[in-house]
Amino acid sequence: MNRKIAFSSIAAAALVIAAGTAFIYGGHVGASTETASAEETEQPQGPPPAAVTLAKAESRNLAPHAETPGTIVSIRDSRISAATSAKVEWVAEIGAEVETGDLIARLDPSDANFARNDSAAAVQRLTARAEYLDSLYKRYLGLGEEAGESAATLDEMRSNRDEAFQAVAQAEVALDRAETNLDRTEVRAPFAGRVVSQETQIGEYATPGTELVRLVDIHHLEVTARAPVGLTRNVGPGETIRVANGPEVLDAKVRAVVPVGDDRSRMLEIRLELPETAWYIGSAVRVHLPSARPVAVTAVPRDALILRADRISVFVVGEDNLAKRVDVEIGTAEGEFIEVIGDIEPGQNVVIRGGERLREGQSVTVSQILVSPSA
Numbered sequence: 230m231n232r233k234i235a236f237s238s239i240a241a242a243a244l245v246i247a248a249g250t251a252f253i254y255g256g257h258v259g260a261s262t263e264t265a266s267a268e269e270t271e272q273p274q275g276p277p278p279a280a281v282t283l284a285k286a287e288s289r290n291l292a293p294h295a296e297t298p299g300t301i302v303s304i305r306d307s308r309i310s311a312a313t314s315a316k317v318e319w320v321a322e323i324g325a326e327v328e329t330g331d332l333i334a335r336l337d338p339s340d341a342n343f344a345r346n347d348s349a350a351a352v353q354r355l356t357a358r359a360e361y362l363d364s365l366y367k368r369y370l371g372l373g374e375e376a377g378e379s380a381a382t383l384d385e386m387r388s389n390r391d392e393a394f395q396a397v398a399q400a401e402v403a404l405d406r407a408e409t410n411l412d413r414t415e416v417r418a419p420f421a422g423r424v425v426s427q428e429t430q431i432g433e434y435a436t437p438g439t440e441l442v443r444l445v446d447i448h449h450l451e452v453t454a455r456a457p458v459g460l461t462r463n464v465g466p467g468e469t470i471r472v473a474n475g476p477e478v479l480d481a482k483v484r485a486v487v488p489v490g491d492d493r494s495r496m497l498e499i500r501l502e503l504p505e506t507a508w509y510i511g512s513a514v515r516v517h518l519p520s521a522r523p524v525a526v527t528a529v530p531r532d533a534l535i536l537r538a539d540r541i542s543v544f545v546v547g548e549d550n551l552a553k554r555v556d557v558e559i560g561t562a563e564g565e566f567i568e569v570i571g572d573i574e575p576g577q578n579v580v581i582r583g584g585e586r587l588r589e590g591q592s593v594t595v596s597q598i599l600v601s602p603s604a
Contacts, residue, residue, distance in 0.1 A: 281583035299454030311435035359393035
């Protein structure tokens with residue numbers, strides 16, 4: 230009996246302790262739940278503002294383009310020839326860069342010197358005779374009838390004098406020619422450029438027309454390209470055309486469209502003036518010719534496009550600084566700008582940096598607004 234009473238007392242005490250513990254923990258759990266609810270209420274809704282760079286959508290005149298191959302050439306590429314006959318004494322080295330008037334080849338001047346001296350002596354001899362005949366004629370003419378010379382004799386004397394002066398003039402021409410041939414033994418650059426090849430060697434005998442060196446102007450370059458009539462009709466002298474040499478791209482001005490086509494290929498030649506560049510002569514380039522006349526379109530920088538497997542879109546940012554996704558179709562591209570067809574108007578701000586992780590309706594902070602050079 231005593232054991233039953235003791236057991237009952239122990240059980241009752243355990244129940245009391247358990248109830249107290251449950252009350253304590255129950256109050257704690259409830260407080261924790263209320264605190265968590267308060268924290269969730271204080272947390273901001275949605276992602277934080279994203280830092281972006283903006284640019285303006287623009288109205289631009291763009292045209293579809295087609296590529297045609299071209300080649301870089303120099304506007305002056307000459308094979309300099311000898312203009313007199315003589316042995317070659319010296320030729321400029323390959324790669325030498327020269328200015329206008331610099332010596333690029335030298336011929337033996339010995340024969341030219343002999344010819345010049347001979348012509349100079351002939352001029353002096355004939356001048357002396359012509360002056361003598363002129364003095365003689367004037368003397369007899371001054372004496373008049375007292376000299377007893379007939380008119381026929383005076384006419385003959387005048388004729389001999391005039392013929393002597395003509396001989397002097399002829400000898401002076403020969404002297405000028407001899408001096409010119411002497412000057413031509415020193416061959417000088419007709420323009421600034423670089424010697425790219427030696428067409429003759431020291432010791433060889435050159436005659437008029439013998440090629441000595443090839444001289445190329447490396448500073449004034451242009452592009453020659455051939456294109457179908459359908460492309461060339463959309464360009465004219467003075468217009469700007471984009472030219473690509475590998476990854477490098479620059480704008481060149483149309484100098485001429487040669488209006489004569491090849492009877493087989495039906496292609497016309499286009500010449501484009503290149504600005505100062507380090508491109509090499511002979512390099513192959515790609516010329517972007519418009520395949521239609523330009524039309525006004527809404528264009529954005531290429532960096533504004535968000536490309537996905539199922540859509541192409543652009544994020545537009547309004548005055549509320551919220552990003553709005555606009556699905557677009559793309560059209561004509563030129564340089565850094567591309568036509569977009571969709572709910573975008575010129576003058577709207579579009580995201581060009583920081584748009585890859587933007588969400589529809591997300592707030593943004595603008596770090597920079599870029600302005601295109603033509604704006």
